[in-house]
Amino acid sequence: MTQIIYAVVIVAGIGLLAGLLLSVLSKLMAVKADEKAQQIEEILPGANCGACGFAGCSAYASALSQGETADTGLCAPGGNETSKKIAGIMGLASADIMPMTAVVCCKGSRDKAETKMIYSGVQSCKLASQLFGGDKSCTYGCLGLGDCARACPYDAILLCDGIAVVNPSLCKACKVCVNTCPKNLIELMPKGHLTAGVLCKNHDKGAKTKKDCAVGCIGCTKCVKACPNNAITMDNFVARVDNSLCTACGACSEVCPTKAIDLIKL
Amino acid sequence: MKFFIALLVMGILTQNFTLSKFLGICPFLGVSKKLNTALGMSAAVIFVMLIATAVTYPVNMLLINYDLEFLQTIVFILVIAALVQTVEIVLKKYVKSLYNSLGIYLPLITTNCAVLGVVILNIDNISIYSAYNYGFLHSMINSFAAGVGFMLAMVLFAGVRSRLETADVPRFLQGLPITLIAASIVSVSFLGFAGLVEGMGLM
Numbered sequence: 239m240t241q242i243i244y245a246v247v248i249v250a251g252i253g254l255l256a257g258l259l260l261s262v263l264s265k266l267m268a269v270k271a272d273e274k275a276q277q278i279e280e281i282l283p284g285a286n287c288g289a290c291g292f293a294g295c296s297a298y299a300s301a302l303s304q305g306e307t308a309d310t311g312l313c314a315p316g317g318n319e320t321s322k323k324i325a326g327i328m329g330l331a332s333a334d335i336m337p338m339t340a341v342v343c344c345k346g347s348r349d350k351a352e353t354k355m356i357y358s359g360v361q362s363c364k365l366a367s368q369l370f371g372g373d374k375s376c377t378y379g380c381l382g383l384g385d386c387a388r389a390c391p392y393d394a395i396l397l398c399d400g401i402a403v404v405n406p407s408l409c410k411a412c413k414v415c416v417n418t419c420p421k422n423l424i425e426l427m428p429k430g431h432l433t434a435g436v437l438c439k440n441h442d443k444g445a446k447t448k449k450d451c452a453v454g455c456i457g458c459t460k461c462v463k464a465c466p467n468n469a470i471t472m473d474n475f476v477a478r479v480d481n482s483l484c485t486a487c488g489a490c491s492e493v494c495p496t497k498a499i500d501l502i503k504l
Numbered sequence: 505m506k507f508f509i510a511l512l513v514m515g516i517l518t519q520n521f522t523l524s525k526f527l528g529i530c531p532f533l534g535v536s537k538k539l540n541t542a543l544g545m546s547a548a549v550i551f552v553m554l555i556a557t558a559v560t561y562p563v564n565m566l567l568i569n570y571d572l573e574f575l576q577t578i579v580f581i582l583v584i585a586a587l588v589q590t591v592e593i594v595l596k597k598y599v600k601s602l603y604n605s606l607g608i609y610l611p612l613i614t615t616n617c618a619v620l621g622v623v624i625l626n627i628d629n630i631s632i633y634s635a636y637n638y639g640f641l642h643s644m645i646n647s648f649a650a651g652v653g654f655m656l657a658m659v660l661f662a663g664v665r666s667r668l669e670t671a672d673v674p675r676f677l678q679g680l681p682i683t684l685i686a687a688s689i690v691s692v693s694f695l696g697f698a699g700l701v702e703g704m705g706l707m
Contacts, residue, residue, distance in 0.1 A: 244570045252563070252579060256586030263590055267597040360670050 515649020528618030550651030
């Protein structure tokens with residue numbers, strides 16, 4: 239019987255001592271918690287993708303609460319809803335965010351784009367592109383080794399036929415892939431409406447482009463002439479579409495000889 | 505003196521806590537991705553191991569005094585948990601960057617079997633090595649050696665994992681499977697130290 243009492247007393251005593259020590263310490267060493275920052279952090283998605291330009295969700299939250307930035311719309315994954323909620327906490331006007339999605343600007347899958355060598359090194363676009371610009375004849379095209387797919391925090395990128403494809407319904411426009419792609423092929427485009435887009439970034443002259451890839455933009459300027467709204471301009475042998483002027487009439491894709499320009503709905 | 509060296513060699517190499525006794529596997533796999541966090545975590549573990557040994561030694565005396573050795577496990581867990589909480593509070597106040605990079609693994613030291621393991625093994629060793637007057641100082645050295653052994657394993661494995669990052673691993677082995685295979689190979693390599701203590705004539 240006495241043994242049981244001793245056991246209870248000793249365990250309870252040690253527990254009490256430890257509890258007292260901890261409560262005293264937590265008072266003495268208390269770190270002032272920023273209430274607004276905590277509230278904002280709860281609203282943020284918590285993916286720590288870095289799209290806002292801060293180190294992570296908690297860094298963005300503390301920057302907002304300490305007035306380092308007043309822009310509530312920096313969180314692309316959270317979108318409008320998050321922006322409004324943050325604005326509600328901070329008492330700021332909320333910025334309207336256009337929903338965006340990332341697009342890989344290359345359609346040159348392995349059956350359409352020529353291969354110039356057999357690459358069997360490390361399976362990484364970054365490293366492969368340092369060796370003669372990768373194994374494709376086109377030095378601008380997607381290497382399809384999946385650096386972006388591995389970097390994507392939302393698993394929105396898949397590799398199909400040797401090129402990366404973004405799934406717009408999963409993409410949160412966090413720009414991680416944009417910064418990862420060694421070929422700078424990934425761009426953000428507005429989500430949800432039909433527009434003309436040039437899925438090629440080959441700046442070579444037409445003759446070389448045509449040899450390298452069946453679906454490359456050869457810079458023939460036919461689309462520029464066909465566009466009734468003057469939405470298309472040439473940028474160093476690649477056509478570029480101004481999304482604000484494009485009415486998605488489809489005149490450009492009709493005349494394009496390689497179908498590099500096409501109507502896309504993201 | 506010889507026995508001190510023997511304890512160090514055993515704790516770090518021949519009976520490495522992580523690679524031979526398979527204690528503390530959770531942080532071994534969880535925090536070994538980057539060298540910095542691996543070092544920080546190991547430093548925290550060494551620290552907690554030393555304090556835990558220092559505190560549990562008199563607690564164990566108390567338990568033996570009242571014939572309550574069966575309470576060892578639960579009392580030691582209680583003491584270690586309180587210690588880890590203390591370390592966490594102190595780190596949060598003074599070394600915020602280490603606190604952030606350790607993340608969830610710092611509270612996990614609480615239930616880290618390596619810490620409880622070293623404390624319990626020290627007490628078992630008292631009876632095994634009583635011929636060497638095994639006592640408080642030996643316990644502390646053994647804990648330190650165990651912690652350094654943990655650090656050695658973490659640092660070695662962080663190097664292995666940084667090589668794995670760029671390796672062309674078959675798809676079905678990517679991620680945790682290849683990490684576990686690599687861990688087993690590193691562990692097997694430590695078998696090479698077997699017999700070192702006897703061979704050096706330390707015991």
